[in-house]
Amino acid sequence: MEEHLRSLTTESRNEKTMNIDSVNTMDIISAINKEDFKVAAAVQEVLPEIETAVEWACESLKKGGRLIYIGAGTSGRLGVLDAVECPPTFSTPPDRVLGIIAGGEKAFVRAVEGAEDKEEFGENDLIEVALTANDTVIGIAASGRTPYVKGALRYARKVGAKAVALSCNNNASITKEADIGIEVVVGPEVLTGSTRMKAATAHKMVLNMISTATMIRLGKVYENLMVDVNVSNQKLKDRAVNIIETVTNADYDQALKTLEKANNQVKPAIVMIKTATDYEKAKELLEKADGDVRKAISIYED
Template identity: 55%
Template sequence: MAFERITEEESLYHHLEEKSVAELLVDINREDQKVALAVEKEIPQIERFVTLLVERMKAGGRLFYIGAGTSGRLGVLDASEVPPTFGAPDSWVIGLIAGGDRALRHPIESAEDDQQQGWKDLSAFRIDAKDSLVGIAASGTTPYVVGALRAARAHGILTASISCNPDSPIAREAEIAIEPIVGPEFVTGSTRMKAGTAQKMVLNMISTAAMIRLGRVKNNRMIHMQLTNQKLIERGSRMLMEELHLDYEQARQVLLLHGSVSEALASYHRQWRLNQ
């Protein structure tokens, strides 16, 4: 089957510069509504990857994201949100972008063309067969990601790809291909829009489902979250109020004493057992 570059197809909308602001926003929103449906079709593939990922992480493996440009930034973003949200070590999920940290704010477009550099960047973290790798590229053609997936799979690493073109080069290199096909972009070729949104949604699903399965959530609460600001301290205090039937000030003091909701609950239950 011939490779289709749907992400590069012409927009379904024309003469955008002649539209009013309201028309532009309505049309963008209309296109965005297609994204969730495209992601929904990929749930079986996402489920397959998360199931295998969790098994490996329970055995000490890590999750790596790798990409270039917008795709790389989305991977780094998702990885950076895992520690404060779930209280997980920052070594559990690692995001890499072609060109390094400078590329997060400044485009380094040529960095994505080196097919060997992706594996070199991963090797700096001593990636091995316990780990898992997600290659992210809207087009599915980025050499930096293609090369990384190829080398990782050859080393026995679990690999998945996220792209928005069917049967793309990165999909062929990955063990599990996740392909939310969102159609042409509102602005032709601007994959920071629907394709980027689809990638972010899939990354949210992967990391959140994995952290829940790894015990980082109780009921629907982020009991391991880091207490990095007053909003999160208040949220944690209210969790303890509900769980332990304390008033707000008592709950806040207990939370600050133990440093997290999970530690406060564990201490409370240990003390309860000793008193029985």
């Protein structure tokens, strides 16, 4: 490596926790809690860069492209975690938001030695999913120097995809391989180098922002409700009915019956009740509105 670990903020010793091994449990968890307070403030500092990432992700998905997270270890797991929540939350096809982890799916539950050490591994994994210029790639590495992520971002730019580097160090090496860098500097960890702590929390927050804001921009939210929730079990069906009741003021029976007439799709069910139309008309209105419930209702009223 061209950088020494000791020079990285994520590998620095935290002077406030030097004696954490000699204090009681309440002092330990209080120290962790105090450090965690710093995370949201650090994320706030990079909101402009996050905004750019959201705009690129929106553009990619509108063009039929994908949002792809890629990383190793904890960073890779966070990307996978955010990606797999998109289909049930927003009814996105599983191949539209992808999480790729060095070493493959088995690395999610058990570390794969050496999987992150070769730049070509990152490139090869993006080749494997047939990366195109329509995609947005977010490479995640707390240290900002992981070879696997560097290779992935370099290849992303080579094919014309948007490349975003997400790290927790200033002037991170992966930023140099990307179109933009999101560098969330949260400071030294409570346990030196344990980036599963503040760094991982920061990255979880950023990834939540990117996916959620992107889906809101794509019309998958009405007011602050998940109107594109995938009704795949009874709990989610109950949630869907509750959303319809909340938005339309319909009673439970009407909301349930309308949801079933709408093939368990919340958005057309809302439009059906709000506009007193049938399923086919509601689908037509939503198509004209690019899936935006508020716009679909407005089109009908106009």
